[in-house]
Amino acid sequence: MAEITKTIAYLQQKKIIRVECHRKNFRTGLSIPIYSLVSEHSSLNTTHRDIDRLDLDELLAGVLSERVVEYGFLARNLLPSRSNMKILDVGSEQSALTKALSKCGKNKNWDVFGIDVARGLPQAFKEEKDESRHLFIRMDARFMGFRDEVFDKIICISTVEHIGIQSSHYIVGEYDVLGDVKALSEIFRILKKSGRVVLTIPYIDRSIRGNHKEHRIYNSYTLSKLISRFRVKRKEFYIYIEGKWKSCKLKNIVNKLQLIGNSEIPSYLHSRVCLCLLLEK
Structure with a gap:
């Protein structure tokens, strides 16, 4: 399966194939891309509508991790979008997501900022390729x-669980048990009134023990402490089972996890359960 995914990603990058449409899998609830060959003149058919939409097909080419559901949730919850928005991507490194957001808002004069403490990231790195505007x-x-209340939307995809935890990949001093809480407090401070946050985290029910030395895994108690200052506008759970991400109700998570037992999950996943949240100040 991994080899097939890599091949599809390669063909997309070389612009040999493209996503023609999507078909919903009613068993899993996920949208499946249907591919076709790229015609010689297809690049001439790009419309403003294409630019204004987050390019999930390019972002998810070759991806098997939580991003499969996280980016879809983000795309659905970027709306309502308007001109002259300021957007912050927390934990961006120099990711394709920040660049894709900038491209998405090209016709609306969005300013997109990406921040990270990853080693090797320059103090400030600006790109204005093709008139898109983003700053790392x-x-x-x-x-x-x-300053206070400067951003319209803030995105934090699989990031907050790492904040304050020492790692060879990140510039972090001593372990900070409240690192994630401090980050959400800062996000609240710099978010405009009625501004929104897209937050995704690894999740596990309190009745099931689970932890990882390189990141936190949240439960109902730790989550409530983390987001106590925000209003929850939307909440979606996804569980990785039978090699796929499936939408799942909170009440069914425990039973599904108990059925799976202690079977290992792929190393590229943070947890079997991913929680996607839309928060509002």
Whole structure:
């Protein structure tokens, strides 16, 4: 399966195939891309509508991790979008997501910022390719150097669980048990009134023990502490089972996890359960 995914990603990058349409799998609830060969003149058919839409097909080419459901949730919850928005991607490194967001808002004059503490990231790195505007900054999410209430939307995809935890990949000093809480407090501070946050985290029910030395796994108690200052506008759970991500109700998670037992999950996943949240200030 991994080899097939890599091949599809390669063919997309070379613009040999493209996504023609999507078909919903009613058993899993996920949308499946249907591919076709790229015609010689297909690039001439790009419309403003294509630019204004987050390019999930390109973002997810070759991806098997939680991003499969996280990016879909993000795309559905970018709306309502308007002109001249300021968007922050927390934990971006120099990711394709920040660039895709900038491209998506090209006709609406969005300013997109990406921050991270990854080693090797320059202090500030600006790109204005094809008139899209995005800026990468090396910055600790616990101590952000932005003024109050400056961002319309803030995105935090599979990031907050790492904040304050030591790792060879990130510039982190001593372990900070409240690193994630501090980051959400900063996000609240720099978010405009009625601004929205797309937050995704690994999740597990309190009745089932689970942890990982390189990231936190949240439960109902730790989650309530983390997002106590926000209003929850939308909440979606996804569980990785039988080699697929499936939408799942909270009440069914425990039973499904108990049925799976102690079977190992792929190393590229943070947890069997991914929680996607839309929060509002």
